[in-house]
Amino acid sequence: MIPKDHPRYQSLITRKKLAQYTLTGVVSLEGLTAHGRGEAFDYLIGERTTESAKLAERIAAAMLISARHPVISVNGNTAALAAQQIAALQEASGAIVEVNLFHRTEERVKKIEELLRDNGCDVFSGVAEQLLPLSHDRAWCRREGMFSADVVLVPLEDGDRCEALVRMGKKVIAIDLNPLSRTSRSATLTIIDELTRALPEITAACKELSKDECRQLTASVDNHYLLSEAIREINLRLCHAMD
Numbered sequence: 506m507i508p509k510d511h512p513r514y515q516s517l518i519t520r521k522k523l524a525q526y527t528l529t530g531v532v533s534l535e536g537l538t539a540h541g542r543g544e545a546f547d548y549l550i551g552e553r554t555t556e557s558a559k560l561a562e563r564i565a566a567a568m569l570i571s572a573r574h575p576v577i578s579v580n581g582n583t584a585a586l587a588a589q590q591i592a593a594l595q596e597a598s599g600a601i602v603e604v605n606l607f608h609r610t611e612e613r614v615k616k617i618e619e620l621l622r623d624n625g626c627d628v629f630s631g632v633a634e635q636l637l638p639l640s641h642d643r644a645w646c647r648r649e650g651m652f653s654a655d656v657v658l659v660p661l662e663d664g665d666r667c668e669a670l671v672r673m674g675k676k677v678i679a680i681d682l683n684p685l686s687r688t689s690r691s692a693t694l695t696i697i698d699e700l701t702r703a704l705p706e707i708t709a710a711c712k713e714l715s716k717d718e719c720r721q722l723t724a725s726v727d728n729h730y731l732l733s734e735a736i737r738e739i740n741l742r743l744c745h746a747m748d
């Protein structure tokens with residue numbers, strides 16, 4: 506039992522949730538360590554949505570609603586932490602939701618798809634093929650899903666698939682708390698924010714942006730600026746840590 510007045514209540518509840526999802530196989534043990542890296546960077550950024558992340562979230566919304574064939578790629582951690590938020594974003598953006606895993610088994614894919622459906626997602630499933638130019642299991646996707654996408658949202662991505670998707674000519678939106686990761690550096694647009702803070706912001710922006718705002722935002726993507734702003738925020742916090 507985690508007491509509600511514990512100063513790290515939210516973080517402890519999230520850890521517990523992820524640990525429980527390892528028991529059903531939705532989250533991999535490796536996924537737990539990836540979460541730990543995320544938590545460390547969240548500490549450094551102050552566990553809040555920065556102004557530059559908010560801008561990135563609005564640009565992400567504009568990219569998704571202006572896309573021809575937008576896809577949200579979901580892995581185990583994302584499904585465990587944010588299945589309902591993914592459903593809300595799908596509704597607001599019209600994007601396809603497709604499961605894509607590094608530690609892939611058919612059984613795990615089915616479990617994650619079921620969790621997403623139970624939380625209101627319309628999941629694009631069916632026969633997967635090894636279509637992405639990668640030597641590991643994230644190569645598996647669906648021809649009419651991710652393979653045909655023009656814009657892909659990849660929360661908690663690994664760097665090589667992000668690079669592969671960009672090389673295929675797709676616009677890739679990453680959500681990753683680590684501004685130094687290969688994912689962050691190779692994505693078209695990186696949101697340096699925690700997944701469950703970022704998703705509702707993107708959903709809200711999908712509902713409120715006008716066509717003109719969308720045009721302006723999609724024309725203004727500058728990932729280098731967004732990453733350098735995140736690093737500046739971290740630096741500022743480090744410099745003031747001992748004040």
Ligand code: ATP
Nearest residue numbers: 539540542543663664681682683686687688699700
């Ligand atoms: P790369 O291969 O891109 O250099 P990596 O090896 O760190 O990066 P993974 O091990 O796949 O990539 O880790 C996933 C990333 O997701 C980590 O960088 C971590 O910071 C980030 N992350 C984990 N949990 C969250 C979360 N809840 N919200 C946002 N980002 C997260």
Ligand code: MG
Nearest residue numbers: 662663664665
């Ligand atoms: Mg990696």
